[in-house]
Amino acid sequence: MEEESRKNEKLALAGQLAAGIAHEIRNPLTAIKGFTKMLQEPSDKQSYYAEIVLSELTSIEAIVEEFLLLAKPQHAEFKRHDIFLLLQDVVNLLRAQALMQNVELLLEPVKRRVDVLVVATQIKQVFINIVKNAIEAMPDAGRVHLFVDVDGETVRICIQDEGVGIDQERIKHLGEPFYTTREKGSGLGLMVSYKIVRDHGGDIDITSSTHRGTAVKIRLPVAEIVEVRTGTNGAWEE
Numbered sequence: 001m002e003e004e005s006r007k008n009e010k011l012a013l014a015g016q017l018a019a020g021i022a023h024e025i026r027n028p029l030t031a032i033k034g035f036t037k038m039l040q041e042p043s044d045k046q047s048y049y050a051e052i053v054l055s056e057l058t059s060i061e062a063i064v065e066e067f068l069l070l071a072k073p074q075h076a077e078f079k080r081h082d083i084f085l086l087l088q089d090v091v092n093l094l095r096a097q098a099l100m101q102n103v104e105l106l107l108e109p110v111k112r113r114v115d116v117l118v119v120a121t122q123i124k125q126v127f128i129n130i131v132k133n134a135i136e137a138m139p140d141a142g143r144v145h146l147f148v149d150v151d152g153e154t155v156r157i158c159i160q161d162e163g164v165g166i167d168q169e170r171i172k173h174l175g176e177p178f179y180t181t182r183e184k185g186s187g188l189g190l191m192v193s194y195k196i197v198r199d200h201g202g203d204i205d206i207t208s209s210t211h212r213g214t215a216v217k218i219r220l221p222v223a224e225i226v227e228v229r230t231g232t233n234g235a236w237e238e
């Protein structure tokens, strides 16, 4: 009986997801169809239409990529990585995008090297999703603070912005598939991030205050802590 109800629950969830995917893909497909038809006629707006088609195709590609990540069996290898270096990679990757929006990314140097056992590409994807959200929450410039601290066997990565914030009503919906307040958003970033962090034995906690900002805390199990000295630029001097 219990088995049966679990099965029904799974089926309902699968149906909900399928309906969501279909809906998300139908909108860009409709636009692509319309603009491709217009491209068949000679017009001086051809390159503009082609640009829209390309941008809609990119949206579909992003949705498919995120679902593949979610559906992929966990054959990816868990390896030991220095959490600070993973964060540093992500900051370097997103610095240009942040600068374009006058957002500063500030990664606090650490005193100890903290290793975690992770699939690096997946954990980096989580950081990318969360830092991008932080950047997007500050359309008129601001700062994103990133810092790492250790509490016993757990490492906590905190990504804090000074953006628009999320009110109490909306905060409950974070992580639901397709929950987005952004015109160009997919509403999949946090859902995927929650799943990845859970698969790593951790959790994500989000606190926010409207017009003040949002803090996202990601907790992961520590593999090892190594005492080292850091240089002025945060680099190791082991």
Ligand code: ADP
Pocket (backbone or CB within 6 Å): 129, 133, 134, 137, 161, 163, 164, 165, 166, 174, 175, 179, 180, 181, 182, 184, 185, 186, 187, 188, 189, 190, 191, 214
């Ligand atoms: P998307 O970015 O595609 O909308 P996400 O799952 O990453 O999808 O985020 C879902 C929603 O959560 C966003 O649309 C936004 O409303 C809210 N959100 C997430 N992070 C922040 C943040 N740092 N500040 C304000 N709102 C946020």
